[in-house]
Amino acid sequence: MSSVPITLTTRTATGPGARPTGAADTASAPAPGPEARRLLPTPAELAGVGPHEGTGRSLTDGFGRVHRDLRVSLTDKCSLRCTYCMPEDAGPFMPKDQLLSAAEIERLVRIAVDHGITGVRLTGGEPLLRQDLEDIVTRLAGIELSEASGGGCLPVAMTTNGITLDRRLPALQEAGLSRVNISIDTLQPEKFRQLTRRDRHADVLAGIAAARDAGLRPLKLNAVAMRGVNDDELADLVAFAVSQDAQMRFIEQMPLDAGHTWKRDNLVSGEEILARLAERFDLAEVPGRGSSPAALYTVDGGPHTVGVIASVSKPFCGDCDRLRLTADGQMRNCLFAREETDLRTLLAGSASDADLAAAMKISVGAKKAGHGIDDPDFVQPGRGMNAIGG
Numbered sequence: 001m002s003s004v005p006i007t008l009t010t011r012t013a014t015g016p017g018a019r020p021t022g023a024a025d026t027a028s029a030p031a032p033g034p035e036a037r038r039l040l041p042t043p044a045e046l047a048g049v050g051p052h053e054g055t056g057r058s059l060t061d062g063f064g065r066v067h068r069d070l071r072v073s074l075t076d077k078c079s080l081r082c083t084y085c086m087p088e089d090a091g092p093f094m095p096k097d098q099l100l101s102a103a104e105i106e107r108l109v110r111i112a113v114d115h116g117i118t119g120v121r122l123t124g125g126e127p128l129l130r131q132d133l134e135d136i137v138t139r140l141a142g143i144e145l146s147e148a149s150g151g152g153c154l155p156v157a158m159t160t161n162g163i164t165l166d167r168r169l170p171a172l173q174e175a176g177l178s179r180v181n182i183s184i185d186t187l188q189p190e191k192f193r194q195l196t197r198r199d200r201h202a203d204v205l206a207g208i209a210a211a212r213d214a215g216l217r218p219l220k221l222n223a224v225a226m227r228g229v230n231d232d233e234l235a236d237l238v239a240f241a242v243s244q245d246a247q248m249r250f251i252e253q254m255p256l257d258a259g260h261t262w263k264r265d266n267l268v269s270g271e272e273i274l275a276r277l278a279e280r281f282d283l284a285e286v287p288g289r290g291s292s293p294a295a296l297y298t299v300d301g302g303p304h305t306v307g308v309i310a311s312v313s314k315p316f317c318g319d320c321d322r323l324r325l326t327a328d329g330q331m332r333n334c335l336f337a338r339e340e341t342d343l344r345t346l347l348a349g350s351a352s353d354a355d356l357a358a359a360m361k362i363s364v365g366a367k368k369a370g371h372g373i374d375d376p377d378f379v380q381p382g383r384g385m386n387a388i389g390g
Contacts, residue, residue: 038330040342041359046351049358058116059360061333061367065320068118069291072105073327073389074136075125079163081197082185084224084253085385088197094387098328102132104347106139108325109154111357117323118149121181122158123389125327128168134175141176157181159222162207163200169210180211181220181249186230187240195229212244219246220307224253225268234273235280242304249294249307254335255373255380270295270310277306291321317370323363324389331360333367335388338379 059067077093078086100108109120120140127133143154155178162182169177184204186192192201211219221241225231234250241248250273253266274297277283286296286305293316294307310316324332329344341363346356372378 037339038342039339039362040345041362043355045362046355046358049361057114059112059323059364061364063318063367063369065318065367066116067321067323067364068116069121069322070109070112070117070119071121071123071322071324071389072109073123073125073325073387074105074127074130074133075099075327076387077129078124078126078161078386079129079198080126080161080200082224083195083197084226090386094328098344100325100327100329100344100347102136102139104329104344105136105325106143107347107353108329108343108356109140110143111353112323112360113143113145113149113154114353115357115360116149118145119155119157122156124159125386125389126161126163127158128160128164133168134171137172137175137177141178155179159183160207161200162204162211164203165207166203166210169207169214173214173216177216179216179218179220181222182208182211183222184208184237185223185226186233187236188233191230208244208246212246217245219244220249221246222249222251225250225273226253227266227268231268231276234276238277238281238299238306241306242299245304247296247305247307249309251309252312254311254385264312267312269313270308271313273308281306289319291319293322311371312373315370315373323360326387326389331363332388333363334371335385336371336373336378336380337367339366 061067075094078090080086081088081090109117122133122136130136137156137158141153141156145151145154153176156176157179158172158177159181160183162184165180165182182204185195189199189201192204193199208219208221221237221244223230223234223237225234230237237250238248250270252268252270274283277297282300283297283306284301286298289295293309293311295310296305296307298305320334324335325343326332326340329342329347330340331343332340341359343356343359346359351359
């Protein structure tokens with residue numbers, strides 16, 4: 001058991017117009033908002049973003065945050081219906097003709113890499129539902145990084161629920177997939193069925209075993225900590241992850257559910273998670289967190305670690321280096337953004353690579369200091385997490 005207090009730190013952005021991103025203790029649910037406003041930059045606006053304006057070929061916002069991590073959602077469909085993410089009767093889903101094709105994804109990612117992106121994570125919904133997933137991975141893994149970005153090929157990771165991963169992993173590895181994060185919120189099959197509304201617990205475990213046996217490292221397991229649901233299993237989940245040579249990562253539940261049922265008084269905070277784990281394990285913080293969303297702690301002296309992503313109670317917006325591309329081609333500069341930049345319409349037109357890069361820069365330039373969950377006028381995004389991409 002840990003003998004010293006374990007704490008998490010809030011990291012904020014500072015600069016013109018910055019607003020504090022503290023952790024006000026309010027139990028009220030945020031108002032559900034409409035779909036984000038889609039912005040289509042005009043030709044004049046695109047032309048006004050010179051190729052060497054400001055920080056040149058990097059995607060840097062007004063607070064000096066350089067963006068190197070791109071999350072690419074491939075679909076808003078999922079094989080589960082987790083209560084904190086999607087309602088049972090979720091839908092309608094995006095029409096297939098509105099989803100970015102493999103070639104369009106490759107083009108946008110190449111442009112982003114040319115402007116400083118050094119890692120891509122494929123998300124959903126559930127990315128394994130894309131039948132052309134292997135083709136997408138092959139295309140992206142073949143993109144070369146510049147010497148300034150470290151050289152070599154673009155690392156391609158994926159966040160998945162693990163269902164069918166055991167069957168598709170060999171081809172995905174051959175295509176160039178470098179690592180996976182697999183979601184598992186409970187070790188109890190019946191609780192899993194109630195939480196996800198699907199009887200697929202064994203399939204998730206098979207996916208974890210396949211990733212473990214394939215040697216994908218680091219192998220990360222994700223769980224959303226939920227009061228009265230799985231908060232009694234936190235230590236057991238860590239022990240399970242250690243047995244699989246994996247890192248357990250606990251995520252505070254965020255107001256991103258499609259049903260808009262999130263309430264702060266149900267939040268299991270990062271510090272509460274650490275306190276629960278410290279009853280069973282000796283935890284020591286790993287220094288050098290950088291821009292990672294997870295604060296890491298060694299478990300019983302290591303080498304295994306556990307991560308805590310305290311997005312709500314201890315925001316880390318000040319070090320955020322992530323951008324998101326939705327399955328229908330909208331760039332979002334924050335999970336909670338109220339505006340999206342429409343790259344799909346530009347792709348469908350005659351936009352050049354320079355135009356698309358300029359649109360990305362416009363999106364990044366509009367990024368706010370923080371997600372604003374604690375602001376009195378915070379409005380929950382209209383899109384659920386499945387439609388944004390994790």
